[in-house]
Amino acid sequence: MQNPFKSETWAVPEGTVQTVKRLLSENIRDYLPRYLLAFLFMGLVAASTAASAWIMKDVINEVFINRDKMMIYIIAGAVIFIFTIKGASTYGQMVVLSRVGNAIVADLQQKLFRRLTEQDLAYFDRMSLPELAIRVNTGAASARAVIELIVLSLGRDVLTLIGLIAVMIIQDPVMSLLALVIMPPIVIAVSVLVRRVKTYAKRQVVSNAKIGATLQETVLGVRIVKAFGLEPVMHKRMAGSVAEVQHQSNKIASLMARTSPLMETLGGFAIALVIFYGGYSVVEMGKDPGAFFAFITALLLAYDPARRLARLNVDLSKKVVGARLMYELIDEQPELEQIDNAPELKVEGGQVNLDDVHFSYGEGAALNGLTFVAESGRTTALVGASGAGKSTVFALIERFYDPQSGDISIDGQPIKSVSSESLRKHIAYVGQDSYLFNISLRDNIAVGKPSATQAEIEAAAQAANAHDFISDLPDGYDSLAGEGGGRLSGGQKQRIAIARAMLRDAPILLLDEATSALDAESEAKIQTALEKLMVGRTTLVIAHRLSTVRHAHKIHVMDQGRVIESGTHDELFEHDGIYRRLCELQFQSAKKEDAA
Numbered sequence: 001m002q003n004p005f006k007s008e009t010w011a012v013p014e015g016t017v018q019t020v021k022r023l024l025s026e027n028i029r030d031y032l033p034r035y036l037l038a039f040l041f042m043g044l045v046a047a048s049t050a051a052s053a054w055i056m057k058d059v060i061n062e063v064f065i066n067r068d069k070m071m072i073y074i075i076a077g078a079v080i081f082i083f084t085i086k087g088a089s090t091y092g093q094m095v096v097l098s099r100v101g102n103a104i105v106a107d108l109q110q111k112l113f114r115r116l117t118e119q120d121l122a123y124f125d126r127m128s129l130p131e132l133a134i135r136v137n138t139g140a141a142s143a144r145a146v147i148e149l150i151v152l153s154l155g156r157d158v159l160t161l162i163g164l165i166a167v168m169i170i171q172d173p174v175m176s177l178l179a180l181v182i183m184p185p186i187v188i189a190v191s192v193l194v195r196r197v198k199t200y201a202k203r204q205v206v207s208n209a210k211i212g213a214t215l216q217e218t219v220l221g222v223r224i225v226k227a228f229g230l231e232p233v234m235h236k237r238m239a240g241s242v243a244e245v246q247h248q249s250n251k252i253a254s255l256m257a258r259t260s261p262l263m264e265t266l267g268g269f270a271i272a273l274v275i276f277y278g279g280y281s282v283v284e285m286g287k288d289p290g291a292f293f294a295f296i297t298a299l300l301l302a303y304d305p306a307r308r309l310a311r312l313n314v315d316l317s318k319k320v321v322g323a324r325l326m327y328e329l330i331d332e333q334p335e336l337e338q339i340d341n342a343p344e345l346k347v348e349g350g351q352v353n354l355d356d357v358h359f360s361y362g363e364g365a366a367l368n369g370l371t372f373v374a375e376s377g378r379t380t381a382l383v384g385a386s387g388a389g390k391s392t393v394f395a396l397i398e399r400f401y402d403p404q405s406g407d408i409s410i411d412g413q414p415i416k417s418v419s420s421e422s423l424r425k426h427i428a429y430v431g432q433d434s435y436l437f438n439i440s441l442r443d444n445i446a447v448g449k450p451s452a453t454q455a456e457i458e459a460a461a462q463a464a465n466a467h468d469f470i471s472d473l474p475d476g477y478d479s480l481a482g483e484g485g486g487r488l489s490g491g492q493k494q495r496i497a498i499a500r501a502m503l504r505d506a507p508i509l510l511l512d513e514a515t516s517a518l519d520a521e522s523e524a525k526i527q528t529a530l531e532k533l534m535v536g537r538t539t540l541v542i543a544h545r546l547s548t549v550r551h552a553h554k555i556h557v558m559d560q561g562r563v564i565e566s567g568t569h570d571e572l573f574e575h576d577g578i579y580r581r582l583c584e585l586q587f588q589s590a591k592k593e594d595a596a
């Protein structure tokens with residue numbers, strides 16, 4: 001089974017700061033007015049928190065010590081006012097930030113998806129579906145989380161802390177100094193844990209992707225899994241991944257949890273120290289008890305925002321992992337070189353030339369000095385054993401990959417020098433296993449030409465021998481194809497693919513003949529449809545049927561990425577080479593089938 005973790009990019013390099021900077025610079029500007037509004041609300045939250053500490057002084061001095069009845073009403077009213085402001089601005093801040101956050105996620109997801117569609121086929125060879133899904137989904141979400149964390153820390157927590165520290169300093173500068181001495185060791189202690197959380201968070205993302213991969217393979221390959229009794233193998237794989245995630249979650253949890261007792265203990269010391277000094281100065285030195293209570297209230301209220309700020313680094317490094325993975329996708333440059341403003345391909349006859357083409361997918365050559373011409377308006381057949389490189393030829397002609405050396409040109413224009421869009425517009429492909437989208441059959445055919453009218457679509461379906469079976473469906477052309485075309489038979493799918501190609505009406509046709517046996521009726525229908533399609537087009541066909549090769553104007557026999565024999569059927573048959581042996585093999589199996 002393929003390894004879903006083909007890319008090496010999981011090794012997330014250091015650079016939390018750069019990622020955070022980039023996230024802010026790319027996302028804050030568009031939403032600046034709304035962020036300013038959020039900051040205004042957060043300022044109000046901070047101010048009302050500070051005020052609630054400040055007012056403790058009067059509660060103690062005026063109400064409890066001076067026993068001033070009037071002040072009871074005034075202070076109670078002020079407290080209600082302060083907390084109403086705090087509640088309302090907390091609400092405002094949350095609403096504004098959530099909306100901006102949702103907008104950022106939506107925006108990034110679209111950007112990511114667009115970027116994904118711009119990637120080459122080589123990228124998709126490297127990446128697995130779960131890996132991509134995680135990059136698109138959690139990438140955007142963690143970008144949002146990082147931004148929100150920073151905005152909240154800077155806005156709400158820092159402002160609140162400033163307000164509270166101001167209250168503390170005004171009430172008692174000496175005690176404030178004492179309390180502030182306690183903070184730095186806490187920050188240092190917590191930051192020691194950061195590195196380790198980072199490592200585990202990264203591993204956890206990978207393990208989660210493995211769970212997704214196993215699930216995906218089991219579901220997609222459920223027939224094989226059941227038929228070959230692979231359930232225990234799958235259980236074992238799943239158990240491994242699940243255990244990994246569990247282990248990492250436990251590690252992260254215990255590391256995160258370790259910050260709490262540390263803070264509690266140190267916090268307790270700080271408070272005890274303050275009570276000792278405060279009590280002593282009120283009782284022994286006759287200082288103002290109201291100021292002391294205001295100070296204590298401010299100190300206690302400062303604890304939460306201070307703790308959050310101390311943990312900011314831990315939380316950020318954890319959340320930034322997803323954002324980094326997202327940026328790796330956004331930054332991935334397509335490998336195929338695209339010339340800016342490349343001219344359009346101009347096709348007259350549609351002659352395709354391959355000249356000494358060498359190509360490798362990575363290891364081992366797939367094409368090895370391949371040279372041939374597909375003449376315009378004619379049918380050129382490629383035959384050869386599986387793995388000879390026939391499908392690779394098609395992929396290169398459509399410029400899904402660039403050859404490492406050698407040239408491919410159409411009507412004398414190197415395909416590298418024209419825009420890929422115009423190149424692909426002139427090519428229609430009909431494959432063995434044509435992918436149908438889960439949309440209506442009408443729209444599936446219209447993929448060939450999105451502007452097509454219903455009449456054009458029906459005409460194409462008629463020509464492809466697909467109209468009758470489509471009309472027999474309860475919903476006709478509106479019937480859904482099912483996922484991957486699952487509601488149609490292989491032969492029906494192929495006829496839809498032929499209709500697509502009819503509609504596209506491209507001068508060059510790439511045809512990958514079905515290897516799997518279809519019933520005789522389907523086969524005949526497909527054959528006549530293809531014959532209609534091939535008329536007047538330059539057709540390259542990966543041929544498996546004798547009837548197809550027999551009618552081809554030219555046959556190229558491929559072996560190990562190069563052409564080893566060329567000619568018409570009769571010429572090659574005379575020659576007594578590989579081709580003749582291939583034919584004889586086919587005859588034998590055809591005879592056996594007939595006899596059966």
Ligand code: ADP
Pocket residue numbers: 125361362365366384385386387388389390391392393
């Ligand atoms: P054919 O169509 O004649 O069966 P292919 O063109 O599919 O041959 O394959 C040629 C060679 O390239 C084979 O060795 C095959 O394993 C390899 N190959 C094909 N597609 C890929 C791919 N996407 N990634 C890596 N290797 C590939």
